[in-house]
Amino acid sequence: xxxxxxxxxxxxxxxxxxxKGVDLSVEAGKVHAIMGxxxxxxxxxxxxxxxxxxxxxxxxxxxxxxxxxLEMDPEDxxxxxxxxxxxxxVEIPGVGNMTFLxxxxxxxxxxxxxxxxxxxxxLKLVREKAKALNIDAEMLKRPVxxxxxxxxxxxxxxxxxxxxxxxxxxxxxxxxxxxxxxMKLVSEGxxxxxxxxxxxxxxxxxxxLLDHIKPDVVHIMADGRIVKTGGPxxxxxxxxxxxxxxxxxxx
Amino acid sequence: MxxxxxxxxxxxARLAALSLxxxxxxxxxxxxxxxxxxxxxxxPTRRDEYWKFTSPETLTRADAPRAALFHGxxxxxxxxxxxxxxxxxxxVFDADQSDDLSxxxxxxxHLADVTATDIHWxxxxxGQLEIAGQDPVDRPLATLNTAFARDGVVIRVTGKVEKPIxxxxxxxxxxxxxILHHLVRVEAGGDVTVxxxxxxxxxxxxxxxxxxxDGAAFHHVRAQGRDxxxxxxxxxxxxxxxxxxxxxxxxxxxxxxxxxxHVIELTGDDAVAHVAGAAMGDGARxxxxxxxxxxxxxxxxxxxxxxxxxxxxxxxxxxxxxxxxLVKPGAQKTDGYQIxxxxxxxxxxxxxxxxxxxxxxxxxxxxxxxTTGAIDETALYYLRSRGVPADQxxxxxxxxxxxxxxxxxxxxxxxxxxxxxxxxxxxRRRQG
Numbered sequence: 001x002x003x004x005x006x007x008x009x010x011x012x013x014x015x016x017x018x019x020k021g022v023d024l025s026v027e028a029g030k031v032h033a034i035m036g037x038x039x040x041x042x043x044x045x046x047x048x049x050x051x052x053x054x055x056x057x058x059x060x061x062x063x064x065x066x067x068x069x070l071e072m073d074p075e076d077x078x079x080x081x082x083x084x085x086x087x088x089x090v091e092i093p094g095v096g097n098m099t100f101l102x103x104x105x106x107x108x109x110x111x112x113x114x115x116x117x118x119x120x121x122x123l124k125l126v127r128e129k130a131k132a133l134n135i136d137a138e139m140l141k142r143p144v145x146x147x148x149x150x151x152x153x154x155x156x157x158x159x160x161x162x163x164x165x166x167x168x169x170x171x172x173x174x175x176x177x178x179x180x181x182x183m184k185l186v187s188e189g190x191x192x193x194x195x196x197x198x199x200x201x202x203x204x205x206x207x208x209l210l211d212h213i214k215p216d217v218v219h220i221m222a223d224g225r226i227v228k229t230g231g232p233x234x235x236x237x238x239x240x241x242x243x244x245x246x247x248x249x250x251x
Numbered sequence: 252m253x254x255x256x257x258x259x260x261x262x263x264a265r266l267a268a269l270s271l272x273x274x275x276x277x278x279x280x281x282x283x284x285x286x287x288x289x290x291x292x293x294x295p296t297r298r299d300e301y302w303k304f305t306s307p308e309t310l311t312r313a314d315a316p317r318a319a320l321f322h323g324x325x326x327x328x329x330x331x332x333x334x335x336x337x338x339x340x341x342x343v344f345d346a347d348q349s350d351d352l353s354x355x356x357x358x359x360x361h362l363a364d365v366t367a368t369d370i371h372w373x374x375x376x377x378g379q380l381e382i383a384g385q386d387p388v389d390r391p392l393a394t395l396n397t398a399f400a401r402d403g404v405v406i407r408v409t410g411k412v413e414k415p416i417x418x419x420x421x422x423x424x425x426x427x428x429x430i431l432h433h434l435v436r437v438e439a440g441g442d443v444t445v446x447x448x449x450x451x452x453x454x455x456x457x458x459x460x461x462x463x464x465d466g467a468a469f470h471h472v473r474a475q476g477r478d479x480x481x482x483x484x485x486x487x488x489x490x491x492x493x494x495x496x497x498x499x500x501x502x503x504x505x506x507x508x509x510x511x512x513h514v515i516e517l518t519g520d521d522a523v524a525h526v527a528g529a530a531m532g533d534g535a536r537x538x539x540x541x542x543x544x545x546x547x548x549x550x551x552x553x554x555x556x557x558x559x560x561x562x563x564x565x566x567x568x569x570x571x572x573x574x575x576x577l578v579k580p581g582a583q584k585t586d587g588y589q590i591x592x593x594x595x596x597x598x599x600x601x602x603x604x605x606x607x608x609x610x611x612x613x614x615x616x617x618x619x620x621x622t623t624g625a626i627d628e629t630a631l632y633y634l635r636s637r638g639v640p641a642d643q644x645x646x647x648x649x650x651x652x653x654x655x656x657x658x659x660x661x662x663x664x665x666x667x668x669x670x671x672x673x674x675x676x677x678x679r680r681r682q683g
Contacts, residue, residue, distance in 0.1 A: 050636050053628070078638035090633035094651025100634070103647065108638035143651075160637060 001199040002026040002049075002168050007060035009041075009048050018044045020224035021060065024201075026168065031200040033210055035235060036221035037243045042203045043087060045221075046172040050084040051077050064168055078104075079111035081167030085157040085174050092144040097156070100144045101126060101163055108164060129162040133189050150177030151185075158189040169193070170201045175209035187212030207239035222247050258293035261311055262391075265294055268313035269399045278366035281378045285398035288382075292389045301388055304571040304603045305510055305542040310392060310484050315428035315454035318480035318507070325679070327419075328448045328474050328672055332664055334417040335359075337404055341422050341452050342429020344402055348421075356410030357443065362403040362432060373405050376434050380460040380488035384514035388546065393486040393512075396458040400432030403458075408441035408467070415472075415665075420449035422478070427452035433459040437467040439492075444470040444662065450478035457485040465492040465519055471499040472665050474672070475509055479537040482508040493519030493551070500660045502669055503530040503541055504676055510542040517547070517554040517582075527559040527659035531649070531673070532568030533680070534600070539564075542571035543591075549582040549615075558589040561656045563649050564600035575607040578615050585610075587617035594652045595625055596645070646677040 002025070009019040018041050026032045036042050048055050049062060051074035062069045064080055072080065092100070106116040117125070130140060133155045145153050154174055161169055171190065175183055190213050194200070202213055210218070210232070218234040219226045220243070228234065228246055238246065254262070266289070271282055294311040295302045309316050337359070338348035344361060352359040365371045378397040384390055406416065418433070429452035437443055441464070451457070463469045475483060483506060489497050503509055515524045524547060532539035547556045562570035572591035593602035604621035626648055634644035650673060657673075660666040 052632055052636075073641065074632060074635035075638050075640045075644075078636060084636055086633070090629050092627075092630045092633065092648070092651065094654040095647050100637070100647070103643065104634070104637035104639050107640060107643060111638065111640075164637065 001028045002062070002064055002201065004062045005060050007048070007062055008058045009044060009055050010058055012054050012056045017058075018224055019048070022224070022226055024219065024226060026199040026201055028167075028199050029196040030216045031194065031202060031213060032217045032219065033202045033204060033215035033235060034219045034221050034226075035204060035207070035238055038205070040221045041224040042221055043172055046084055046170050046203055049170060050074060050082065075107065076111065078164070078166070079108045083161050083164060083166035083169045085154075085161060085169065085171045087173040087176060089145050089153040089157050091146045093146050095144050097140050097142055097144050098126065101160060104160070105163060126163060130159055132192065133159050133162070134185055135159055151179065151182035154178055154182065154186050155189070158186055162189060162193060167197065168199045168201070170203065172203045173205060174202070175204055175206065183209065183212060207235045210235045220246055254293040258296060261296065262290065262294045264313045265311055265395070266290075271399065272363070272401050274367055276366040277369065277371070277374045278377060282398045285378060285394050289391055289394045289398060292391050292394070294391050294395070295389070299389070301544060301573060304573070304605070305508075305540060307392070309482055309508060310454070310456075310510070315426055315452075316482065317425045318453035318478055318482065320422065320425060321450070321478045321505075323477065325675060329417055329446055329665070329668055332415065332668060334415040334446060336417045336419055338419045338421060339402070339429070339431065339451070341424050341427035342402070342431055342455070345421075354412060354414070356408065356441070357412045357416070358407045359416065360405045362405055362434070363401060365405050372407065372436065373434050376436060376460055376462055377432070380462065380490055381458060381486070383490070383516065384486070384488045384546070390486060390512065390514070392456060392484050393458050393488070396430055396432055396456050396486070400430045400458070403432040403434065406433070406435045406443070406445070408435070408437040408443040410440065411442040412444070415444040415446045417446040420447065420451035420455070422450050422452050422481075425453060428454045430456045431458075433457070435459065435461040435469065437461070437463045437469050439464040440466050442468040444472070446665075447471075447473040450476070450481045451483065453481060455481065455483040455485070457483070459487050461487065461489040461497070463489065463491045463495040463497055466494045467492065468496040469498070470661060472660055472662075472669065473499070473501045474669065475501065475506060476504040479505045479507070481506050484510045486512045486514065489513070489515045489524070491515065491517050491519060491522040491524060494521045495519060496522070497524045498659065498661060499526050500656070500669075501528045502673065503528065504532070505539070506541070507538045508540045510544065512544045513546070515547045515556070517549050517551055517556065520551045520553055522551065522554045524555070525557040525559075525659055527656040528561070529653040529656040530562045530570065531653075531676070532562065532564045532570065532600070534565070534567035539568040540571070541569070543574070545574040547576050547587070549576070549578045549585045549587065551582060553584040554582065555586040556588070557659075558591070559656045559659055560591040561653050562593045562602060563596065563652060564593060564602060565596035567599040569600065570602040572603070572621065573605045574619070575609065576617055576619070578610040578612050578617065580611040582612045583614045585612060585615040585617065587615070589619040591621045592652070593623045594649065595623060642681050646681065649677065650674065
């Protein structure tokens with residue numbers, strides 16, 4: 001599904017390499033987790049994949065279902081099936097949450113040559129998905145993320161994911177700023193989307209999210225590279241011993 | 252003080268190209284007085300304090316610059332709204348296209364008819380608010396209007412008027428030079444909504460004098476757009492009585508030059524005046540210069556005034572805002588608010604803002620803000636990451652930016668209509 005090969009990335013503004021040869025392959029139906037200390041390049045990887053400005057790919061490749069991601073505009077990546085759940089969801093005053101969701105869904109469908117969803121069908125779809133995430137009508141009416149609590153913002157990200165039904169979901173530190181109840185709600189939302197045709201890349205600092213979203217594969221990232229890959233047990237090892245042990249072992 | 256020779260020449264050249272309407276009647280004196288006042292103050296030039304950011308040259312010269320007619324096939328504004336339509340073509344009343352003027356709680360007449368009558372309430376209003384509005388800043392183009400306007404509507408409201416009175420300005424000639432002068436008197440307890448839309452003329456000079464009595468309400472929604480090359484200068488002069496309301500919103504897209512002035516005097520306690528504007532300028536097809544000039548005088552206690560002006564500018568479009576709040580001695584508990592913001596979609600466009608506060612009372616709350624900014628790149632990226640193409644995402648952010656001004660429209664149907672029209676404009680532009 002997602003194929004990343006020898007990806008090298010630096011900041012456009014300065015000569016600082018952030019990713020120094022990332023190799024990663026996420027298969028359909030699987031959940032991969034990336035863990036790593038602060039500054040290891042986890043979030044940069046998610047931004048580069050989703051097409052944020054400010055980064056320059058100096059080597060390597062990234063493709064989704066065989067299509068070169070790095071050549072595409074962010075909106076085309078989304079239409080191709082990529083979704084990034086933001087660590088810091090953006091507030092957009094003046095744009096209603098429903099308007100935003102419907103515009104996004106129909107733009108993606110249009111790009112794929114599919115019919116737009118009618119207002120009635122859309123309303124039904126969103127209400128159903130929102131209910132499972134405990135998102136009320138009031139939250140849907142408000143401007144995108146404006147005045148939302150940390151938990152509400154993250155639930156709103158998962159709602160977007162549920163409505164847009166991407167093929168490849170990247171979750172960037174989705175657990176940050178969540179209390180236990182909110183984490184459970186968000187994780188249930190993610191788990192409901194797990195199926196044989198969809199891949200997940202869960203970026204997290206802590207193991208606790210992986211108690212709720214059980215990964216198939218765990219990668220440890222450090223200094224711009226994947227330094228270790230293993231099964232779910234690897235996450236537990238990090239939790240118990242910290243990153244220092246693993247990094248020491250790799251070095 | 253004698254006028255500079257250039258100003259004198261300019262004024263005389265313009266006067267020579269105009270003729271006073273024929274016929275007897277009380278208006279002759281008001282018109283003669285206006286001509287004399289115009290001669291004394293002279294037409295504006297770039298050297299005048301309130302014309303530094305906007306060149307009045309094409310508004311003051313003797314002949315109107317030509318403006319190509321724009322042939323679009325969009326649904327006219329307010330099409331789905333039940334209203335009483337009064338149509339002017341190139342500034343001339345068109346009875347065939349207009350509705351019957353009878354409506355409950357309101358009398359609607361033509362200026363051309365009432366000036367011939369000896370006894371008419373309009374006599375007490377015509378030119379009077381315009382004259383009051385000349386202090387402390389000259390508004391000679393309004394004086395020119397009082398002198399030479401051939402027609403307009405004369406509206407007297409005595410109760411709550413069921414449907415809006417809709418002034419539709421069509422144009423058929425590429426060189427029309429139209430001058431209209433409207434009078435609106437809302438009596439105590441009256442409530443009326445006046446709509447305006449249409450390109451009007453190649454050059455349009457419009458004055459509306461509005462007297463709002465105690466407890467009365469005047470609502471105004473206007474859309475100026477369509478023809479890319481048209482020019483317009485408009486003045487709204489209003490005087491507000493106790494506990495009265497004045498709410499005006501203007502949407503502007505297109506037009507080489509638009510200067511909209513509001514001169515509002517709050518003379519009764521607890522009166523409310525809200526003035527809002529949303530302008531969308533694209534300099535690609537023709538130049539775009541939009542100027543909002545507002546002067547609000549608080550001369551009573553506990554009055555509230557609000558100015559909300561938003562401009563979206565691209566391809567060399569120019570925006571100007573000059574907004575003043577004057578709080579006179581004794582106007583305690585005044586609540587004055589003013590915000591003007593420009594969203595620049597490129598580096599070629601420009602915005603000049605001049606907010607002014609002049610306060611002579613000690614127990615007031617007045618605030619003002621003016622900002623110029625580019626599109627929020629983070630928001631744009633967020634929208635694009637969800638699959639919304641860049642140009643469509645920009646339009647969403649443009650609408651979001653204008654929302655605060657559009658929200659000032661009280662009537663939800665009119666608000667929807669304006670918003671829908673804006674969306675359609677943006678969509679059409681996007682699709683080329």
